[in-house]
Structures are given as structure tokens and as C-alpha cells.
Amino acid sequence: MAESPDWTSCLIRIRDDRDETAFVALFRHFAPRVKAFLMRSGADAALAEEVAQEVMATVWHKAAQFDPARASVATWIFTIARNRKIDALRKQARPEPEDLPWGPEPDPDQADAVGLQQEMDHLGQALAELPDKQRELIEKAYFGELTHREIADATGLPLGTIKSRIRLALDRLRHAMDGRAR
Amino acid sequence: MTKITHHLTEDLLMGYSAGTLPEAVNLIVATHISLCDACRASLDAYDAVGGVLLERHSHEVSEACLAGALDMIRKGETSATPAPRRGCDLVPAPLADYVGKGLSDVKWRPVGMGVKQAILETSPEATARLLYIPAGTAVPDHSHNGLELTLVLQGAFEDAEGRFARGDIEIADDDLEHMPVADISQDCICLAVTDAPLRFKGLLPRLAQPFLKI
Numbered sequence A: 001m002a003e004s005p006d007w008t009s010c011l012i013r014i015r016d017d018r019d020e021t022a023f024v025a026l027f028r029h030f031a032p033r034v035k036a037f038l039m040r041s042g043a044d045a046a047l048a049e050e051v052a053q054e055v056m057a058t059v060w061h062k063a064a065q066f067d068p069a070r071a072s073v074a075t076w077i078f079t080i081a082r083n084r085k086i087d088a089l090r091k092q093a094r095p096e097p098e099d100l101p102w103g104p105e106p107d108p109d110q111a112d113a114v115g116l117q118q119e120m121d122h123l124g125q126a127l128a129e130l131p132d133k134q135r136e137l138i139e140k141a142y143f144g145e146l147t148h149r150e151i152a153d154a155t156g157l158p159l160g161t162i163k164s165r166i167r168l169a170l171d172r173l174r175h176a177m178d179g180r181a182r
Numbered sequence B: 001m002t003k004i005t006h007h008l009t010e011d012l013l014m015g016y017s018a019g020t021l022p023e024a025v026n027l028i029v030a031t032h033i034s035l036c037d038a039c040r041a042s043l044d045a046y047d048a049v050g051g052v053l054l055e056r057h058s059h060e061v062s063e064a065c066l067a068g069a070l071d072m073i074r075k076g077e078t079s080a081t082p083a084p085r086r087g088c089d090l091v092p093a094p095l096a097d098y099v100g101k102g103l104s105d106v107k108w109r110p111v112g113m114g115v116k117q118a119i120l121e122t123s124p125e126a127t128a129r130l131l132y133i134p135a136g137t138a139v140p141d142h143s144h145n146g147l148e149l150t151l152v153l154q155g156a157f158e159d160a161e162g163r164f165a166r167g168d169i170e171i172a173d174d175d176l177e178h179m180p181v182a183d184i185s186q187d188c189i190c191l192a193v194t195d196a197p198l199r200f201k202g203l204l205p206r207l208a209q210p211f212l213k214i
């Protein structure tokens, strides 16, 4: 695939038209990614696949709550997968912030969604361009494979160094985004 | 609403986004974000990083998995957009799930000098409690192991780190020795979370003690 498909309009077809073909396309792309995310967080393959299935069904059922002006499809699915992970792997409730006084706009500004998707592309690019070591640290911290302390133990680096590296990597990501946002 | 001046750290925001924090810490983070648009925006940025990372790796799923998902979407009820979750009576929605509808429902237990607390039920790696500090009262200097997070719900307190009012969160680590004093004008109610480092896991009775050693 030369260009990344437009997952936002795919999800909007699911949301507004209950389009099963769109769901299958979304599933084929995201279910393997959710499964990989779960496995990196410590689930075995069978559990990871079961959770991926539930996450994708949740995407269908909660599609009305998707707000393309606030989150990309990948981000939205990430938050659903993360919450299911906490529930399935750690058997814990996940307190979520209360809703903003204003909900998703019924007719969101197309420009917002496009702008957001561009930011996501820049962020993805910035992440790909990071030195391997920094990118790996961010991934490890994010997927909960290792705590900061465990990363320090594994690499022999002091804890403060690890934290500042992660922060530096995120700063670089942010900077890359700011520089291209305009 | 007064302006919030004490915010979450990047570590807490990232940990909350990644889903690697204990339940009690998630609770205080979610409660602060409910009151703070700045931290909500930062969280959105961290979630976006999660979305980008999600795209980077994949692991093949079976056709049976897709068939099962199609089965689930055809059978399941499609939830209408639920009513927005809102808090009430000074208690933001995520906290209301733990304390009931309002502060009047809280079952306070005295810990001395008019200070009261109520422990909330969460997973054991960290403890969440509500603290009630009468106006003008100084909470005696107390020691804690690990992290202590304090979020003001009502009133205000002041210590060496500054003044903390509704929505402000104080983040204290091992080293900080502090003696918070509640404002004279109003009783102060806070949500406080202490983490218990895993190395103390074997000392349950000690962890069960109120950290207010009065």
C-alpha cells in the first residue's frame, strides 16, 4: 500500500451506516495490531487474540462515541485496547476522566480531522526517525513490558538517566510535531 | 473555578496513558484531569503516541477471530451514546464511582485532632483515601515510603511547596518532609494516594497503618 488508507472515513461508515465491509477492512488492519500490543504487555497468544476480538467488537458498538476531531482511529482504538488490557490482564477497574461539558460535535469540522491525521503522520514519522535506542525505550515504557526500574536494571543505566532519555525522546517527538504543525 | 497551578508530572501522564499505573494512581490522575483542561490536552498527546506505537507492530490473527467478531457485532446491542458522565457535589465522575454520589455519603473515621479519613477500595499496590482536615488545622509532619499524591477537592492547604486549592495536585516523593496547614476559611477535603514500593510487600501490617501517625 503506497498511502495509508483513510481509517477515519472507514470508521465513520461503521458509525453512520453500520457498514460490515468497512468493519472487516478495519478488523484486518487493527486486530493484528491490538493482538501484538497485548502480547507485548504479557498476554499469551490465545488471550491476546480473544481480547483483540472484544476490542474490535467494542469499536463497532461504541462507534457513536468516536470523535474524529479529537482522536485518530489508531489513537481511539489504542485507548480501548489499553482499557481492556487493564481489565483482562490485571483485573482492575480503570478510572476515566469525566466527559467534557461538550460532547462530540454532531457535524465535526472536516478540517480538524484532516489536521489531526496529518499530526499523527508526523508523529509516526518522528518516531520512526528516532535513534533505535530511544524508540525502543519509549515502546518498552508504553507497552508496560518493563517498569522504569526494570529498564534500568536491564540496561545497567541509573534510573534518572532512563527517565530523562524517555523525556528527551518525547520532547523530540513533540518538537518534530510542532515544527510541522504549521 | 479558580485556576489550577499544580499539575500532573509527565511520568504520571505517560503512565496513565500507557496503562501501567496502579488503580489508585489512575483514580487520582483521572480526577485531576476531570478538573484540568491543560492536563487533559497533554493526555490526548500521550494517547496519540500510543496510537502511533500501536501501528508499528502486528501479529497475525486467525480467520476464526474475525468470524467471532462478526458474530459479536451482529448479535450485540449497539449502545446508544450514553449520557455524559458528570460528577456532582465537588466529586468528579471517576471519584464518584468510588465514594458514591457526594461527600455526604463518605463514611469518615477519625484519626485524631479533628482529622478524618476514608480509605477507598482499590487494588493493593497503592492506597487511595479521602482526608478531611478542619479549617486552620496543621497535619503533623508525617513520613511516607515512596510517592504521595494529594489532590484538593474543597478548601485549600499550604505547605513549603506552596498553596494548593481545588484541582491542584501535590506530588511528594520520599524526601519531601511537609506539614500541610489547611486554610482558615474552610475545611479542606483531599484525595490522597500513597504508593507502596514493592520492596515493602511483605510488611502488610505496616502498610495498613494510617500514614497519619497520630
Ligand SMILES: [Zn+2]
Residues within 6 Å of the ligand: B004, B006, B007, B008, B032, B036, B037, B038, B039, B040
Ligand atoms: Zn493539570
